[in-house]
Amino acid sequence: MARIDDVARLAGVSTATVSRALRGLPTVSELTRARVLSAATQLGYVASPSASRLAGGKTRSVAAVVPRLTRWFFATVIEAAQDRLYEAGYDLLLYNLGGREQERRRLFHAAALTHRVDALMLIATPLHDEDFAAVTRLALPGVTVSSGTPVPGWPCVRIDDTAAGRTATEYLLRLGHRRIAHISGDPTDELAFTAHLDRRRGYLDALADAGVPADPSLDVEDEFTVAGGERAAAELLRRHDPPPTAIFAACDEIAMGAMATLRQAGLRVPQDVSVIGIDDHDLAGAVGLTTVAQPATEQGRLAATAILEQELDPRDPAIWEPDGGPPMVLPTRLIIRDSTAPPLAP
Amino acid sequence: MARIDDVARLAGVSTATVSRALRGLPTVSELTRARVLSAATQLGYVASPSASRLAGGKTRSVAAVVPRLTRWFFATVIEAAQDRLYEAGYDLLLYNLGGREQERRRLFHAAALTHRVDALMLIATPLHDEDFAAVTRLALPGVTVSSGTPVPGWPCVRIDDTAAGRTATEYLLRLGHRRIAHISGDPTDELAFTAHLDRRRGYLDALADAGVPADPSLDVEDEFTVAGGERAAAELLRRHDPPPTAIFAACDEIAMGAMATLRQAGLRVPQDVSVIGIDDHDLAGAVGLTTVAQPATEQGRLAATAILEQELDPRDPAIWEPDGGPPMVLPTRLIIRDSTAPPLAP
DNA sequence: CTGAAAGCGCTTACAG
DNA sequence: CTGAAAGCGCTTACAG
Numbered sequence: 076m077a078r079i080d081d082v083a084r085l086a087g088v089s090t091a092t093v094s095r096a097l098r099g100l101p102t103v104s105e106l107t108r109a110r111v112l113s114a115a116t117q118l119g120y121v122a123s124p125s126a127s128r129l130a131g132g133k134t135r136s137v138a139a140v141v142p143r144l145t146r147w148f149f150a151t152v153i154e155a156a157q158d159r160l161y162e163a164g165y166d167l168l169l170y171n172l173g174g175r176e177q178e179r180r181r182l183f184h185a186a187a188l189t190h191r192v193d194a195l196m197l198i199a200t201p202l203h204d205e206d207f208a209a210v211t212r213l214a215l216p217g218v219t220v221s222s223g224t225p226v227p228g229w230p231c232v233r234i235d236d237t238a239a240g241r242t243a244t245e246y247l248l249r250l251g252h253r254r255i256a257h258i259s260g261d262p263t264d265e266l267a268f269t270a271h272l273d274r275r276r277g278y279l280d281a282l283a284d285a286g287v288p289a290d291p292s293l294d295v296e297d298e299f300t301v302a303g304g305e306r307a308a309a310e311l312l313r314r315h316d317p318p319p320t321a322i323f324a325a326c327d328e329i330a331m332g333a334m335a336t337l338r339q340a341g342l343r344v345p346q347d348v349s350v351i352g353i354d355d356h357d358l359a360g361a362v363g364l365t366t367v368a369q370p371a372t373e374q375g376r377l378a379a380t381a382i383l384e385q386e387l388d389p390r391d392p393a394i395w396e397p398d399g400g401p402p403m404v405l406p407t408r409l410i411i412r413d414s415t416a417p418p419l420a421p
Numbered sequence: 422m423a424r425i426d427d428v429a430r431l432a433g434v435s436t437a438t439v440s441r442a443l444r445g446l447p448t449v450s451e452l453t454r455a456r457v458l459s460a461a462t463q464l465g466y467v468a469s470p471s472a473s474r475l476a477g478g479k480t481r482s483v484a485a486v487v488p489r490l491t492r493w494f495f496a497t498v499i500e501a502a503q504d505r506l507y508e509a510g511y512d513l514l515l516y517n518l519g520g521r522e523q524e525r526r527r528l529f530h531a532a533a534l535t536h537r538v539d540a541l542m543l544i545a546t547p548l549h550d551e552d553f554a555a556v557t558r559l560a561l562p563g564v565t566v567s568s569g570t571p572v573p574g575w576p577c578v579r580i581d582d583t584a585a586g587r588t589a590t591e592y593l594l595r596l597g598h599r600r601i602a603h604i605s606g607d608p609t610d611e612l613a614f615t616a617h618l619d620r621r622r623g624y625l626d627a628l629a630d631a632g633v634p635a636d637p638s639l640d641v642e643d644e645f646t647v648a649g650g651e652r653a654a655a656e657l658l659r660r661h662d663p664p665p666t667a668i669f670a671a672c673d674e675i676a677m678g679a680m681a682t683l684r685q686a687g688l689r690v691p692q693d694v695s696v697i698g699i700d701d702h703d704l705a706g707a708v709g710l711t712t713v714a715q716p717a718t719e720q721g722r723l724a725a726t727a728i729l730e731q732e733l734d735p736r737d738p739a740i741w742e743p744d745g746g747p748p749m750v751l752p753t754r755l756i757i758r759d760s761t762a763p764p765l766a767p
Numbered sequence: 768c769t770g771a772a773a774g775c776g777c778t779t780a781c782a783g
Numbered sequence: 784c785t786g787a788a789a790g791c792g793c794t795t796a797c798a799g
Contacts (some may be wrong), residue, residue, distance in 0.1 A: 289768065
């Protein structure tokens with residue numbers, strides 16, 4: 076493998092000049108640059124990242140942390156972020172927490188991240204006190220996506236979860252539903268992101284505004300997966316006969332799981348029970364799920380862009396407020412499909 | 422940030438000894454190791470990866486390449502691979518091709534991968550001649566997952582796609598179906614992995630064995646997504662009235678898309694049309710999809726393990742045959758749910 | 768605009 | 784079992 080001095084020799088210049096020419100620094104004459112480029116091409120030279128990083132002090136890498144890559148929202152955000160980062164010549168190191176609390180501890184505390192990346196992207200990753208201290212100690216720039224613990228100085232890309240919960244619930248109310256159940260995230264789940272708390276608040280607010288008393292037995296918690304939705308819906312059916320006329324699920328995966336349980340119980344969606352979710356999952360259209368769509372790809376792209384801007388000008392106060400600046404809140408949108416309808420007349 | 426000489430000074434040893442002690446090399450006395458460890462802990466020392474990589478010549482990183490992270494199979498494989506790699510202290514650099522042919526070219530040819538990783542993991546990534554040459558020139562160890570172009574010296578983790586296609590088709594035949602349609606990958610899709618060719622072969626073989634003549638108009642191609650399945654099923658309905666009594670889709674996402682189209686056309690699944698897929702997607706159970714399950718998590722974990730073994734003992738011929746050894750073919754399994762039934766009597 | 772030289776922070780023969 | 788020294792392959796002041 077050709078090294079920088081091979082290129083320097085062939086081009087008849089110093090290694091410093093090769094370095095400058097190849098990185099496009101302005102202080103190189105056009106003639107010299109052309110000679111260097113041609114020598115580099117001829118030798119198939121590519122600078123060693125390890126050496127550049129050691130000498131330059133920048134890794135041009137970012138660590139992206141997700142609770143569970145296989146959930147729709149996380150895969151979509153990561154995909155979009157990677158695309159954007161790749162365009163800019165940055166590597167994305169993927170860290171999947173995968174439901175293991177210990178994993179997270181080790182990731183933030185131990186060697187994993189130190190000196191390894193220039194920035195962090197925490198997607199729906201709540202930080203316990205210890206984690207938070209560890210992340211702060213890392214002293215890296217970063218961005219958070221979706222809910223989770225805010226980090227001072229980091230921007231936050233997300234939707235308005237409370238408003239999304241309200242939108243979903245208000246739509247059900249408008250259809251005439253009054254016994255509206257809610258399925259949200261599991262508070263005992265160590266990986267629980269906190270979006271579900273806000274989504275529930277939107278649900279409760281909407282009920283209150285409509286003068287509908289909240290019934291705690293209609294509010295079930297389970298994990299943010301299809302299986303979680305199946306279990307939670309089964310629990311609702313166990314508790315209530317007749318069942319509630321509508322279910323607002325905190326995400327589409329839960330909603331789809333709930334639909335499966337309802338159908339297996341012989342209940343028709345939407346005639347017997349309406350179901351609405353949040354996300355607009357890839358499969359929401361196929362199963363006819365009404366949902367409050369959130370722009371996951373946009374969030375990933377925006378988060379990556381936020382990091383890149385920070386990299387380009389690490390301390391330009393015009394870009395970065397000390398508190399991370401205003402959160403970048405992206406719009407949601409109600410998409411009405413076939414899983415919702417007015418309740419049957421009693 | 423503490424450097425290695427800070428630790429050396431505090432422990433009263435040389436930097437060479439610190440390096441050896443911290444990496445667990447055997448040639449260090451227990452007493453010395455303890456002193457070094459305590460000094461390192463006290464200073465919160467973590468070795469700089471850039472420096473280690475430059476000096477040691479190993480990056481302890483692997484590049485994982487997928488066509489589209491948001492498809493179930495790819496996200497699942499990546500998640501499992503990352504988990505395994507992380508345990509071993511390896512970083513996973515994610516590269517999502519995302520449907521752009523140019524992207525791939527740049528990735529394999531240009532600077533992106535050179536000197537950056539110790540190994541490659543190509544998931545369902547077919548290599549054109551040029552790409553293949555570029556990958557070979559990289560001269561890295563690696564592993565391929567699922568179909569794609571075999572690389573000499575690399576092991577290949579996959580299922581038997583032909584057998585899976587045969588299993589699915591034979592099940593439909595056994596139920597009594599004769600007009601069995603097939604939906605597979607789009608051959609013009611630059612990212613098409615080649616699994617669909619084998620799956621179709623299994624379909625054709627099963628038909629031939631049963632003495633059922635293959636009808637090319639029942640064989641439709643589109644991309645491996647829900648949208649692809651929706652379009653392909655619509656095309657089938659356009660071509661055939663009455664519709665075929667069964668559809669074998671090359672993956673569950675296609676199958677779920679097809680089910681959506683059928684239902685929208687007023688056809689009942691399975692009474693009017695049976696549908697079977699391949700995968701056992703997270704949502705297959707929820708929508709009652711009969712499928713030939715493939716172990717995606719296992720494939721990811723196994724691929725990562727294959728790379729790690731190669732790393733541990735790069736040239737042990739007992740581990741690595743010159744041709745990559747026998748492919749690691751994992752078992753599939755028919756899961757019967759509600760989307761398949763005998764055809765209605767005519 | 769260009770070069771000589773120091774330095775980034777480790778690891779690895781080599782000696783003892 | 785341990786250390787002194789060279790070297791990994793770049794980038795960056797500093798000088799000119």
